[in-house]
Amino acid sequence: MRHRLAHWKQPFILLLSVSFASVGDFIYLVTINILVYKMTHSAAAVAGLWMIGPTVNVLTKFWTGSYIDYRSKRKIMIATYVSRVLVIFSIPFSPNVWFLYVLLICLSVAKSFFIPSSMTYTTQLIPKMLRKRYNSIQALTTSGAFIIGPAIGGTLILMTNVHTTLWINSGLFILSAFLLFFLPDLETSDQQPPHLSFTQIKEDWTIALSFMKENYYVAFIYSAFLATTVFSFALDAQEIVFTQRVIGLSEIQYSLLISITGIGSITGAFILSIFSHKLSLRLMISIGIIMQTIGYLVYSFSWSFVSIAFGFTILGFFIVFLNAGMTTFYQNNVPAQLMGRVTSIFQLIQSLLQIVFVLTVGAIGDLIPLRVTIMALALGMLTVAIMIVFNVFQPLKKSYFRESHHA
Secondary structure (H helix, E strand, C coil): CCHHHHHHHHHHCCCCCCCHHHHHEEEHHHHHHCCCCCCCCCHHHHHHHHHHHHHHHHHHHHHHHHHCCCCCCCHEEEEEEHHHHHHHHHHHCCHHHHHHHHHHHHHHHHHHHHHHHHHHHHHHHCHHHHHHHHHHHHHHHHHHHHHHHHHHHHHHHHHHHHHHHHHEEEEHHHHHHHHCCCCHHHHHHHHCCCCCCCCHHHHHHHHHHHHHHHHHHHHHHHHHHHHHHHHHHHHCCHHHHHHHCCCCCCHHHHHHHHHHHHHHHHHHHHHHHHHHHHHHHHHHHHHHHHHHHHHHHHHHCCHHHHHHHHHHHHHHHHHHHHHHHHHHHHHHHHHHHHHHHHHHHHHHHHHHHHHHHHEEEEEEHHHHCCCHHEEEEEEEEHHHHHHHHHHHHHHHHHHHHCCCCCC
């Protein structure tokens, strides 16, 4: 028992660090939406917040992987947390909305470094046999943050104000950075990292793309998964308009739907964290992707609060199965020394598609009824989901889903 707990000491510290940051992210999300709306009284300005992340990703992902793979992932993670502290602390001092957008762009740049670094560092730190359980528990903490973060944010805003809430929020990222000092640096090479040049970036892209070509199956499964996240991003971007204008729900009912999704997600993650060792990766991915899609289909064909709530409960419950399964599959099949570059390429493609999808859905919104668009997106997701399940259960591909050291 003591030996097993010793295995979990470092993963637990990493989990704690990432969890504090997740809660911080959700507090920030609620607060910044309120702040931008207060400053502008414009729904378009708030909608613009959706586009900052993908746009920054498109501009940075060409070179972030090249920077990350040759340097300490732990130090990069600490640097991104400190950057977030400084930016979030500065937001209340913004003289106008344009300066605020500049700060939000800086925040997105920090996150564009954090995600590939965090994925790689987790792969380096967590032994293969513990990854599925670790990712399942992390899904639980992220789902918890989805409920706790906005609740804390709302309470703090009521008790104090938006500015004080942001200052308190920055403290969570200080805590996240502090915890990482208790974890080791895991870089195996003592060589001086190469300078970030156009030649170096081009060479790194060639290496990463040739890996994806040689490991076509891994690239295909993960790309198909990212395609479903693009569909869900486009669906989520139209969520408020669809539920309020098409279905006719009130703001209180909409807020309740978000809470229901979060509760479904926490329940699913709690069950998964207990029983993950009994479920194969193939089963987690397949159940997750099909049931998530069914949740969106129920939502797209809904006519009342009850039917949407049912769809969102299914969606929330099973999305954690999909995310934990797919993350483990990815970590087990992409070498840590290439992961920064490969992840950055995937995220670049994902962000480009997100921008195209959201702009297209917005542009055709006046030409085609929104319900038709929502249904088309959900059916598109179903097509990709069936394709993923069919390919995941190919008998010859079983070795890609092994979890032991011998996989």
